[in-house]
Amino acid sequence: MSDKLQQIINKQQNQMTPGEENMENIVQLVGFVVGEEEFSVPILSIQEIIKPIEWTRVPRTPGYVLGVFNLRGTVIPLIDLRLKFGLPSEAMTENSRFIVMKNATETAGFVIDRLTEAIRLKKHEIGPAPETSMQEKSMIEGVGKQDDKILTILKVDKLLERDF
Amino acid sequence: MDEFQEILQDFLVESFELIEQLDQDLVELEHRPEDLDLLNRIFRVAHTVKGASSFLNFDVLTHLTHHMEDVLNKARHGEILIDAGIMDVVLESIDLMKALLTTIRDTSKDEGIEVEACVLRLSAITNGDSPVDTPVTEAASVVEEPAEDEPDYANMSDDDVEAEIQRLLEERQAADKAKREAKNEAVEEVEEVDYSNMSDDDVEAEIQRLLEERQAADKAKREAKIAAGEDVPDIPDTNEAPAEEPKAEASAPVPAATPAPAAPAAKAKPAEAEKKPAPAPTATTVEQTIRVDVKRLDHLMNLIGELVLGKNRLIKINDDVEERYEGEEFLEELNQVVSIVSLVTTDLQIAVMKTRMLPIGKVFNKFPRMIRDLSRELGKKIELEISGEETELDKSIVEEIGDPLVHIIRNSCDHGVESIERRLEAGKSETGIIGLKAYNEGNHIVIQITDDGAGMDPDRLKMIAIDKGVISEKEADIMSDKEAFGLIFRPGFSTAAQVTNVSGRGVGMDVVKTNIEKLNGIIDIESELEKGTVMKLKIPLTLAIIQALLVGVQEEYYAIPLASVLETVRINKDEIYTVENRSVMRLRDEVLSLVHIADIFEVERVFDSSEHAYVVVLGLAETKIGLIVDTLVGQEEIVIKSMGEYLHGMDGIAGATIRGDGGVTLIVDVAAIMQMAKTVKSSVTAENGAGSGSSREKTQPSDYKVMIIDDSKTDRKIMTMALKPLGITLVEATDGVEALNILKSGEHHFDALLIDIEMPRMDGYTLASEIKKYNRYKSLPLIAVTSRSGKADRMRGVESGMVEYITKPYSPDYLQNVVKRNIKFTFAQESAS
Numbered sequence: 001m002s003d004k005l006q007q008i009i010n011k012q013q014n015q016m017t018p019g020e021e022n023m024e025n026i027v028q029l030v031g032f033v034v035g036e037e038e039f040s041v042p043i044l045s046i047q048e049i050i051k052p053i054e055w056t057r058v059p060r061t062p063g064y065v066l067g068v069f070n071l072r073g074t075v076i077p078l079i080d081l082r083l084k085f086g087l088p089s090e091a092m093t094e095n096s097r098f099i100v101m102k103n104a105t106e107t108a109g110f111v112i113d114r115l116t117e118a119i120r121l122k123k124h125e126i127g128p129a130p131e132t133s134m135q136e137k138s139m140i141e142g143v144g145k146q147d148d149k150i151l152t153i154l155k156v157d158k159l160l161e162r163d164f
Numbered sequence: 165m166d167e168f169q170e171i172l173q174d175f176l177v178e179s180f181e182l183i184e185q186l187d188q189d190l191v192e193l194e195h196r197p198e199d200l201d202l203l204n205r206i207f208r209v210a211h212t213v214k215g216a217s218s219f220l221n222f223d224v225l226t227h228l229t230h231h232m233e234d235v236l237n238k239a240r241h242g243e244i245l246i247d248a249g250i251m252d253v254v255l256e257s258i259d260l261m262k263a264l265l266t267t268i269r270d271t272s273k274d275e276g277i278e279v280e281a282c283v284l285r286l287s288a289i290t291n292g293d294s295p296v297d298t299p300v301t302e303a304a305s306v307v308e309e310p311a312e313d314e315p316d317y318a319n320m321s322d323d324d325v326e327a328e329i330q331r332l333l334e335e336r337q338a339a340d341k342a343k344r345e346a347k348n349e350a351v352e353e354v355e356e357v358d359y360s361n362m363s364d365d366d367v368e369a370e371i372q373r374l375l376e377e378r379q380a381a382d383k384a385k386r387e388a389k390i391a392a393g394e395d396v397p398d399i400p401d402t403n404e405a406p407a408e409e410p411k412a413e414a415s416a417p418v419p420a421a422t423p424a425p426a427a428p429a430a431k432a433k434p435a436e437a438e439k440k441p442a443p444a445p446t447a448t449t450v451e452q453t454i455r456v457d458v459k460r461l462d463h464l465m466n467l468i469g470e471l472v473l474g475k476n477r478l479i480k481i482n483d484d485v486e487e488r489y490e491g492e493e494f495l496e497e498l499n500q501v502v503s504i505v506s507l508v509t510t511d512l513q514i515a516v517m518k519t520r521m522l523p524i525g526k527v528f529n530k531f532p533r534m535i536r537d538l539s540r541e542l543g544k545k546i547e548l549e550i551s552g553e554e555t556e557l558d559k560s561i562v563e564e565i566g567d568p569l570v571h572i573i574r575n576s577c578d579h580g581v582e583s584i585e586r587r588l589e590a591g592k593s594e595t596g597i598i599g600l601k602a603y604n605e606g607n608h609i610v611i612q613i614t615d616d617g618a619g620m621d622p623d624r625l626k627m628i629a630i631d632k633g634v635i636s637e638k639e640a641d642i643m644s645d646k647e648a649f650g651l652i653f654r655p656g657f658s659t660a661a662q663v664t665n666v667s668g669r670g671v672g673m674d675v676v677k678t679n680i681e682k683l684n685g686i687i688d689i690e691s692e693l694e695k696g697t698v699m700k701l702k703i704p705l706t707l708a709i710i711q712a713l714l715v716g717v718q719e720e721y722y723a724i725p726l727a728s729v730l731e732t733v734r735i736n737k738d739e740i741y742t743v744e745n746r747s748v749m750r751l752r753d754e755v756l757s758l759v760h761i762a763d764i765f766e767v768e769r770v771f772d773s774s775e776h777a778y779v780v781v782l783g784l785a786e787t788k789i790g791l792i793v794d795t796l797v798g799q800e801e802i803v804i805k806s807m808g809e810y811l812h813g814m815d816g817i818a819g820a821t822i823r824g825d826g827g828v829t830l831i832v833d834v835a836a837i838m839q840m841a842k843t844v845k846s847s848v849t850a851e852n853g854a855g856s857g858s859s860r861e862k863t864q865p866s867d868y869k870v871m872i873i874d875d876s877k878t879d880r881k882i883m884t885m886a887l888k889p890l891g892i893t894l895v896e897a898t899d900g901v902e903a904l905n906i907l908k909s910g911e912h913h914f915d916a917l918l919i920d921i922e923m924p925r926m927d928g929y930t931l932a933s934e935i936k937k938y939n940r941y942k943s944l945p946l947i948a949v950t951s952r953s954g955k956a957d958r959m960r961g962v963e964s965g966m967v968e969y970i971t972k973p974y975s976p977d978y979l980q981n982v983v984k985r986n987i988k989f990t991f992a993q994e995s996a997s
Binding site: 054055056057058059060061065067068069070073074075076077091105106107108160162 | 470473720764765766767805806807808809810811814815816817820822826827828829830905
């Protein structure tokens, strides 16, 4: 366990020193679509990805908190990213998934429209978040440039933070 | 260093355990200052702590306990008589000792606490005070040889200590023989009693002899007996000498050295003394125990929780399987296994729960001391009677219950029990009695606090509450006596005219209420003027796994802790009245305020045609409320799970649990609901007028709405044509999924559904059973329209909740009639036909 942790720490440290083009300098991301746009989160913050299952509404929460669901005996909050991003709600489809993300303190499921792919980006291919979203509140960690498209990388800590 | 830590841990655990008993012993000692068994026990604590702390280099603690030991040693040698003044100092030093131990626990050092003042007072007692005190007592009782007495005892004390150590060692060896000891004790006692009447030299010689004998003797039996004998006698040794000799002398002025004449006097005492030492051996019969880290128990409890959930699920699956494969042979076997698993799980759960149980005596122990201090402070005479201290309850609850009890007892002392003068005026004995009693009642433990004081006057309480702006006059008018008693729990409420050290700030009882609510407990107060007050705290035995009542509202389910459910009633909607914008109902002779669970949890009430409602009467602490629900599902054992930080502390939700079907059900936070009910806008009665769905009044044919669900466009057309003459509104859907979505969107309120059976994505049967899952569609007529005409098909239709079954082809008239009948169409048909 601590080995793994050490690896992660090493990796993060390496990421902070740009320029070195070794394997350690590559960030692995999982891409997904919400609405029209493609987003991604670091693969290390994803616990698992499951197909939609039944959930229970929790009253007196903001609309984007759909409720809670049972993930093998653990009760986990479910958040609809469409609503969280201010997009109109849409029924779930064959392609919808729950991405279960976690950080040190919290675990939650996020509803996304569909998965795209696992992405490897070199550190220098990731730019800072756009000026307008540099504030504290921003959920954007950075922007990845890949061939012809632009990929928004989300801050997992921000997503998992209760803001109501 | 680690070794040191380990020793330190043991030392702390032992010391705290010793001290727990200490307070009670000390207070008792004040009543029976001559009870040497007690004195010795107390002395032993000081001695043990002193020994260990000096070994561990806690100088301050050693210093303090050393002086305590001196005082106690003198006391048990009868050189000083413990009176209230001395007791105050001793108690103070015990408090300091506790504080020091706590500091050591937290910082591993015994610094930062000033003990010198207390030490001085202690040494004043040993040196200065004692000659003042002792001569008086001794002069009264000892006629002949006061001067000779003292030095002799002083000489003896060393031997005493030695004997004491010896005894302690042997006590341990002899623990398993405790029973026999107890039996032998009586016999031994009579023998030993003679020592007390021997002169001191003789006693010393005797001890010498015993020691030699012991060394020489073969181990087991002999030693055990002697140890047992020693247990009492070496107390009497010293104890009866001072305490009794004088009496013997007083009754017969013969020198104590002659045993014969003293015997009768001494014989009377042993009988008495016998009773007191009796509990001592039982206390030393240590049961075989292991210390277990509470975390491990918590973990075990969590695992059991998972197991209970698994069991629930298994039972559910078993039921399903039973239904499906009725009459199959393997069913019986499955049944057996499921029952065994379920039985064992329940037993296991109880067993683990028991490992977490502590006797409530742990909490009760501190109250004798508290009452003593309070009664001195308040200048009243109060006695505490404790019973049922062996009643057990969960560790987490034991930890929570202490504070509320402190406040209740303080309240009883201050407001309940009257001053001595008033008590005498009222014709009561001058000593007020506060009773503290614990007992089991079903799945609850009841802690009852009684006092024989002045009682509470509901009218006066109301007056004060109005004065302080706690309630309005109107509220006061409709308040029952019990509710008025409940006022004492309101924050800011106090009947004390002035703020004293003990009470009057209006905080304490509020704490009681909050803590008891946290435990899902109920407070019940009965009070009679001039007779006293009885307060009952009813607390569930455990917190992790609870019994819950499952209720339904629309298509949602909630679990209510059964501990808070007083009863459930089925009422007609017209039994609900509105008072000051609040919904209330009459429940026997009480007025119960009502709140609809849908209002609290913002459940959209789409369909609500039933004339009846179920009211779950909730009781928590001292308040009651009626919660209106749509359905009562049943009782189930649930395990409380946290919903994580993200959803922690949502209003009205205490947590979640996983049900037998794998779904999550939320657990209602009864305390929060009671708070929310005060502010939530009531629509309980509003719904009667406005209504929704089918209860909406129909003024024209087009108010009726029917959905046609068929994948064939032609078939939909045929049905539309057939129904058009009725003038009703028609909505079309092409398959089950679409129909379900239209229905769920709540945009339309349908009076009936026409459903084709063969459809892509979701067929008619599935659609029907899906729809019937929702409470609000329970009475929505579903009509199958299909070309399948087999009997089995019809059966399936009925099973899935269809009310009619029309086979294609059909005549338009027939369809019309079936629809009309099902939607209760009351308009004359348009002339088109």
